[in-house]
Amino acid sequence: MKTPSFSVWFTSFAKITARATGRPSAFVLAFAVILAWAVTGPLFHYSDTWQLVINTGTTIVTFLMVFLIQNTQNRDTQAIQVKLDELIRAMEGAHNALLNLEDLTDEELEQIRADYAKLATQARKDLRHGRSDTAVRRVQHAR
Secondary structure, eight states, X not given: OOOOOHHHHHHHHHHHHHHHHTSHHHHHHHHHHHXXXXXXXXXXXXXXXXXXXXXXXXXXXXXXXXXXXXXXXXXXXXXXXXXXXXXXXXXXXOOGGGTTXXXXXXXXXXXXXXXXXHHHHHHHHHHHTTOOSOOOOXXXXXX
């Protein structure tokens, strides 16, 4: 039996951790830790070590969570992009040139966005004049 790669393990770990830390109980636990730290302040005479404990703990947790959250966001974004690409591909009359837009340069994306902004402006004008806004029009830069 083949052992799972680190990537598979990390993906699974990131999913589980993201779900767990996004729950209200995780917030309550974090709040309880901060409260316990604050309550122990007088016991430790608000020492530098007492302050260092919370600073170090929160810094480590924040540092690690950044990577877990980014991994989860990357995976979610990729899944959404694939789903959107499939919807574009499956729709008759859709511009297949719009598939995989995330790989275009910023300039190319801006050109296409500007074309769609023009279409939206024209559609709003059409609506104000009682016309339909559902006509299929050519997008200049999607060719």
